Amino acid sequence: MVRPGGRSARVQAAVHAAVRELASEVGRDALTVPLVARRAGVTPSTIYRRWGDLQELLSDVAVERLRPEASPGDHGDLYADLTAWAEQFLDEMASPAGRSYIRDALLGDPDGSNAGQCSAYAAEQLETVLARAAGRGDVTPDVETVMDGVVAPLMYRILFRPDGLDAPYAHRLVAQALGRTGP
Amino acid sequence: MVRPGGRSARVQAAVHAAVRELASEVGRDALTVPLVARRAGVTPSTIYRRWGDLQELLSDVAVERLRPEASPGDHGDLYADLTAWAEQFLDEMASPAGRSYIRDALLGDPDGSNAGQCSAYAAEQLETVLARAAGRGDVTPDVETVMDGVVAPLMYRILFRPDGLDAPYAHRLVAQALGRTGP
Numbered sequence A, B: 001m002v003r004p005g006g007r008s009a010r011v012q013a014a015v016h017a018a019v020r021e022l023a024s025e026v027g028r029d030a031l032t033v034p035l036v037a038r039r040a041g042v043t044p045s046t047i048y049r050r051w052g053d054l055q056e057l058l059s060d061v062a063v064e065r066l067r068p069e070a071s072p073g074d075h076g077d078l079y080a081d082l083t084a085w086a087e088q089f090l091d092e093m094a095s096p097a098g099r100s101y102i103r104d105a106l107l108g109d110p111d112g113s114n115a116g117q118c119s120a121y122a123a124e125q126l127e128t129v130l131a132r133a134a135g136r137g138d139v140t141p142d143v144e145t146v147m148d149g150v151v152a153p154l155m156y157r158i159l160f161r162p163d164g165l166d167a168p169y170a171h172r173l174v175a176q177a178l179g180r181t182g183p
Helices: A007-026 A033-040 A044-051 A054-065 A078-094 A096-107 A113-135 A143-160 A167-177 B007-026 B033-040 B044-051 B054-066 B078-094 B096-107 B113-135 B143-160 B167-177
Strands: none
Touching (some): A007 A054, A054 A113, B078 B143, B078 B167
16 A cells, blocks of 8 residues: 555656546557656656556556546436446446556456556545435445446446447446446 | 468468467467467467557457367257257356457457457357257247357356356346247
8 A cells, every 4th residue: 555645656657648648649549668667757667666567557547547537417316326327337338448448447456456546536426426315315235336337337348348338228227237228 | 251271361370370370379368479479480470460459469369269079969859959059158258268369359359340249150140050950840949049148148247246056046147038938
């Protein structure tokens, strides 16, 4: 674990920033460890020691980029909250940048912890939506049911089967997960 | 498209065989294009010209390894056929070899056609199961419903959220996809 503000945290911030800057300047495929090290003001061996290789570093950066920036919006009821969330999730993950981050997160991830973190982000957001609905007195499905019924089909189709992946499809998944046949 | 028996098909077979042999002898991470070329009796430039790079070659080999070897078994009714199929799919895909092939298939796949092929294999097998049930006079869900309800959660959890991924979970997914609360 990294102590905030310590040297280790400063190195991490500088290296992540260097990856993001260089990816937008020269493109992700042109990145190398020496290039990133030079921009971050660290030695290549600092990067190898901490991240192992470029793919693991890109995986860590991708997970940071996939971290949600805000709590899910409150639209007054569970169906509206979940459809809005699913639509935004689909927009972000199915975008070229989103797809690229998902692939990076999956790839340089020998122990699966980065992929697990991506999934945990989605589960935390859904917990917020479901707790809010429970607070309104709604009967809600549990979070794993929504992961299976909404997040899994969206992510599976983004990675493997992209035809027909649009907002109405996301809405149908939410309706089914809530045991409704339509909005 | 490759004409069966032609030079192109022979090169492909030799290169795929070289990858499989070398992967079991020296390990997947030690593979290089020159090593594969030497074993296959082709020049490295033949491999670069045809596959672009090692990752695309590994992706093609992975898709071949993920191709189902047999038609889904006939167990007398739709629930039994789908649970048996889902259990076998989970066993194969969640194994260390299966996970490694899925990652390879996703990675060296710039246009998504290899990932699409993996998904098509599953859909074809499910079509067979569903057509057989329809032939018995059963009312069946359509194949995309089973993809969303069974294949997507299994694959999502294999890649992102492996806790609790076992045969009883696969059975519950099948029961839900068939609109049943239990076997």
